[in-house]
Amino acid sequence: MAVVAAVDVIAGPSVGFLPLVSLGPAFAGLVGGWRRTALIGGLALVVCLGLGLYDNQLFVGRRGFTALASVAGVTAAGLLAAVMRQKREAELASVRSIAEVAQRVLLRPVPRSAGHLRVAVSYTSAVAEARIGGDLYEVVASPDGVRVIVGDVQGKGLEAVETAALVLGAFREAAHDEPDLQRVGARIERAVDRELQGEKFVTAVLAEVSGDRSVTLLNYGHPAPVVVRPDGAVHFAAPPRNALPLGLGIHGADAPRPYETDFTPGDQLLLYTDGVTEARDRTNRFYPLAERAVLLKDPDPETALQTLRRDLVQHVEGPLHDDAAMLLLRYHGW
Structure with missing residues (x-):
């Protein structure tokens, strides 16, 4: 003017x-x-x-x-x-x-410590305005040990959120009631089979740390967790055999069997969804999680996980194409 x-x-x-x-x-x-x-x-x-x-x-x-x-x-x-x-x-x-x-109800803040573990979590939505999606995680300190779930619901939108709420509700209840991890998984699977229809499914990995210097894992078609040793060595804790995701029990496949991997003071266990490993840069190259897991070296687990998250976002050089959830367990003593 x-x-x-x-x-x-x-x-x-x-x-x-x-x-x-x-x-x-x-x-x-x-x-x-x-x-x-x-x-x-x-x-x-x-x-x-x-x-x-x-x-x-x-x-x-x-x-x-x-x-x-x-x-x-x-x-x-x-x-x-x-x-x-x-x-x-x-x-x-x-x-x-x-x-x-709704996010606070569905994805409640995880405890920063549980038993002899320190815990950190990161959730990055593929949609800038989104607060919740189909990725899920939870940590429960039960009488039988610290139990953890990380999962990924097929699809997006409100249906995916409803399914995530169903899985988390079943896990929170079963994690306190059931004496072993396999029964926890069976309870979740029955709940999902009752509610899901068609070819919808949920990939998930459950973990239990009970203090015997090992972690028990139960994998329902989910990406294998990453174990990072104090010397920087990295390996994927893959299951002995693959199993179908939750919700596909009608196909008659055998349920997954629990397996163990060493988890001692100084070790870190990273559970994540496929939005991490399938994130691509401009040259269509997947995010090299095995190489970048060494970034989890900060003494504070939350800071370490945020460093890895920033590296993931820099790799993509833009918005993610899928939600990416990461949950880090660090054994006390490091």
Whole structure:
């Protein structure tokens, strides 16, 4: 508005810049509230009226009155746009608030320590505005040891969230009640088989650390956890044989069998979803988790996991194409 006024004063009325004063309330309606838009619109009318009098256009011809009408019209449209935008922003804020509550119920904050373990978790959504998705995780300190689940629901949207809630509910209950990890998995599988229909499924890996310097794993078609030793050695704790994901029990395949791997002071166990290992850079190269797991060297597990997460995002050089959840267990003593 100041530039238009200056040009009009310098160049004179012949240039015809006076109607451009309406750009002020037009932009105000896009970025400000209705009060700010009304204020800018009133100021624009004053500027337009003053320039019209200065140029002697209000009483000679129709140009001055046309400019005033255009400023008034644009101000009215800006006010309407500002009111509608503020209404949508309020609705979006309400939805975000509900989503955050749903996230706290579905994916509750994990304990920072459980037994002789320190725990850290990272969740990166593929959708910038998303708060929850189909990836799931939980840590439960049960009478039989610390039990953990990390899983990935097939599909996206509300159905995936509902399925994730079903799996987590079954795990939280079974982790406290069942004496061994295989029975925990069987309880979850029965719950999922009852609810899921068609070819929907959930990949998941369950872990139990009971203090015998080993971790027991139960893998339902999920990516194998990574064990990082204090000397930096990395290996994938793959199951002796593959098993179907949860929800495909109708195909009659054998249930997975528990297996163990060493887990002693200083060791780290990283459980993750396929959004990590299947993240690709611009050359279509997958994220090299086996090479980058050495980044988990910070004494604080949360800081270490965030370092790995930043490296994952830098590898992709943009938004992830799939949700990526990571849960790190670190044995006390390091």
